[in-house]
Each structure stands twice: as structure tokens, then as C-alpha cells.
Amino acid sequence: MYAGRRILLAFLFFVAAASLLLGASAFAHAVLLESSPALKSSIPGPDVPLRLHVNVRIDAARTRLILVDPDGSLQTLEISGQDPPNTISAKARGLRPGVYRLRWQVLASDGHITRGEISFTVVKP
Secondary structure, X not given: OHXXXXXXXXXXXXXXXXXXXXXXXHHHOXXXXXXXXXXXXXXXXXXXXXXXXXXXXXXXXXXXXXXXXXXXXXXXXXEEEOOOOOEEEEEEOOOOOEEEEEEEEEEEOOOOEEEEEEEEEEEOO
């Protein structure tokens, strides 16, 4: 009877430990919580501040922001700030009216890359 309890306790410990480890890694992936401009929003130009806020700390050095202009040309944006560590900021300058797409890629603290795209419209001020 005692050996059976030990096996049961060892099994329960294993299940609990596996749940904690798998759960922790699942929550560490970067999830976009908020963006400015917001998805499908309209914002006055020509200079547009950009801000992405995710749920975990990200590595700004390995983060990429690419702006797709209305004509399809690409512009890599420089990250201008990371405060707090789960937020990145940049500034797009000289944008003319039209629909833009911000392609973003962040490296989360768990080593996983997350990508996404936010479309927004620049209007005359």
C-alpha cells in the first residue's frame, strides 16, 4: 500500500510540474495588447507617433517595425523608445494621406518571435 501511495504522489508531482512549466512558457509569448494608432483607425499626419504595447518584456534590439506606404514601398522605422520594457515606440515622418500598414516583429523574453500587422489611415491634419 505504501509503494502505491509513493507512485501516486510521484505521478501527481510530475503532472503538477509539467502543468506549471508548460503554462509558464505559453504565457511568455508576446501578445499585442494595444497599439497606437489602433487597427483600422484614422490619424492626422504628416508625422505619426507609433506605439506597441505587449504582455511581456521584449528585446528592442531584435524588434522590427516596417511601414508599408500606400504605393507598396517599405520603410524600416527606428525604435525610439522602450519604456516600460513591454512597450516600443517609433515615429513615422512625412506621411501623406492614405492607407498604411505597420508590420511588426518582436522577440519576447522567452525567445519566441511574434509578428503582426496593423493597418491605419493617415488623413490631412
